[in-house]
Amino acid sequence: MNVCVMGLGYIGLPLAAVLARSGYKVLGVDIKPAVVRSIESGEIHGLEPPLGLLVIEAIRRGSLSLCDPVPHADVYILAVPTPLKKKKHQVDLSYVEKAVDSVAPRLRPGNLVIIESTVPVGTTEKMSRRLLELRPDLEREGKSLIFVAHCPERVLPGKILDEMVEVDRIVGGVDAGSTREAGDFYATFVRGSIHRTEARTAEMCKLAENASRDVAISFANELSMLCDKMGIDAANLIRLANHHPRVNIMDPGPGVGGHCIPVDPWFLVQSEPQGTDLIRTARKVNEKKTAWLLKRIEETISHFEKPVIACLGLAYKPEVADLRGSPAVSIVNSLCSQNRGDLRIVEPHIKDLPPVLAGFNCCRLVDLEEAIAEASVVALLTRHNSFEGIQARLPDGKIFIDPNGVVSPGWRRSGTEAAN
Ligand SMILES: NC(=O)c1ccc[n+]([C@@H]2O[C@H](COP(=O)([O-])OP(=O)(O)OC[C@H]3O[C@@H](n4cnc5c(N)ncnc54)[C@H](O)[C@@H]3O)[C@@H](O)[C@H]2O)c1
Known part of the structure; x- marks a missing residue:
């Protein structure tokens, strides 16, 4: 046949x-x-x-x-x-x-x-x-x-x-x-x-399968932003809440990427604009999380005259080389376009920067050790296994930004940040 x-x-x-x-x-x-x-x-x-x-x-x-x-x-x-x-x-x-x-x-x-x-x-x-x-x-x-x-x-x-x-x-x-x-x-x-x-x-x-995942992730992402405002460690909070036998909150992240989840829920919204309040809101929350994380990084580096930022991960999720729709790529792209500093990108799953980033002189693909040695600020954008426990491995004086919203202890946030 x-x-x-x-x-x-x-x-x-x-x-x-x-x-x-x-x-x-x-x-x-x-x-x-x-x-x-x-x-x-x-x-x-x-x-x-x-x-x-x-x-x-x-x-x-x-x-x-x-x-x-x-x-x-x-x-x-x-x-x-x-x-x-x-x-x-x-x-x-x-x-x-x-x-x-x-x-x-x-x-x-x-x-x-x-x-x-x-x-x-x-x-x-x-x-x-x-x-x-x-x-x-x-x-x-x-x-x-x-x-x-x-x-x-x-x-x-x-x-x-x-x-x-x-x-x-x-x-x-x-x-x-x-x-x-x-x-x-x-x-x-x-x-x-x-x-x-x-x-x-x-x-x-x-469409329901992907919208369901988008809604679930948006809850975790909203919680992470809420926790940050309230001075609560979101990762710890979610770990504790998930001890409830019928609660299973997902991990927050830098937003939602990939080829399907950020796209397919819109097919439902397009078909029934009046009947998709939750689905539309989830999409907006997940998009907001990427903008929120970018703002967090911008605010942190604004305290440096010539910041070097290590961006850990470009893929849209852990352990893949897939950069499609990746919030990490969009964050790095924004930082480069606005000339916000020198960027050291660590993405163990790719050999070259994608075309959208390759043209920026301020942006280089390097290994983890080099990025950490040179950076003043380290932003975790994709939770690849090789970045596991990275915060604890950073030398003193490096500022760590996590998509949960956690900025490393010892770093004093500015007063304006709390109003984000
Ligand atoms: N990638 C995923 O993980 C995934 C998962 C589930 C569903 N989907 C869905 O599957 C579909 C395909 O996705 P993809 O990721 O493979 O896309 P893709 O862009 O990787 O591949 C699509 C291919 O179709 C070719 N093409 C376009 N028009 C054509 C035509 N008229 N005749 C012959 N070839 C044509 C393109 O040149 C391209 O190579 C999409 O609807 C996507 O939403 C993708």
Whole structure:
């Protein structure tokens, strides 16, 4: 059976590799020639370590080929981006629409089209109608001759290859036949359970999952800012509160980053602006936390004539090299743009600074020892394991800033800071 994967990015490429390993003949399509070239030359992005080998091996065996134009296949999976537009937190569905438009001419009766991209509720039905408008011959007596379903991805960056196979999947078709076909397809390579529902519920499920995490993190972040104002150590407070058998507060951080959680809740807000007060507020609180931490750093370094700031971590979460949407990158970028001092960046998971920071002369990627030796202020931006206990390891005289809001003892805060 031939499966065409549309979009060979963070999701599509591992999916193509997993399907090829499971015995499918996989046909990969990507509109960016640079993406195709890098896959062909074996230069796979380094976030999922075994992925490169899996892809090279699949191409060598002939079970994965890169195609242009879109080929005929039995199953089409869309793993194209669904970012927010620059303005007003509206989703940009143009990538999904273009992918649908390029698949439409190839479709034959009995084909299955699956949208894995995260989409607002109602999109799968809309795309199913779009396909039939483009191909009216695929509808007979009001009945579609193709199957269309949504199956959201729930993988954790850094563990994508494992989770793609092990984690339960939600599969929702635009009709019972589509749910059955899509569910049966996933059952051939997923070891987790396949939960069958309809398209709108599957779409909502993914959005609810990410909004749920955003809300939970926002509570921890709000607590950390509140504790800071009240002179309470947030980390200790949360540790104590979590001794309650039914309380489980998350760790505060510098905000929320990554590709999904800061984006997907807006899809719900966009669909129901009047019914999403909590979801919208959580987003705002998590954004506020990043601005709050930046302000904390700015206020601290304002006491130095020529501050050197060690920024520990750039990734959006611990133990990954993924910088997408990272609050740490945005904090470092703000400090550099405003020329607030010399920055020593420590990010053990990358070899070079990302393009957005590479142009700043004041900013260098160095190792931990060098950063600490040179810095007067040390800001923990990502809790990588290698930074564990870093505060206790700092030489005397260094000021430590933690995303919890804790500034190292001995540092006298200014009076204005308490009014933040
Ligand atoms: N990255 C994650 O951790 C994650 C997790 C769950 C869900 N998702 C969702 O999966 C979808 C894909 O995300 P991603 O991180 O893989 O994006 P990505 O940007 O890494 O990759 C998408 C790829 O699609 C290609 N593309 C765009 N339009 C195309 C078209 N018409 N035809 C063929 N290729 C096309 C792009 O060139 C790009 O290489 C998004 O909706 C995202 O929200 C991502």
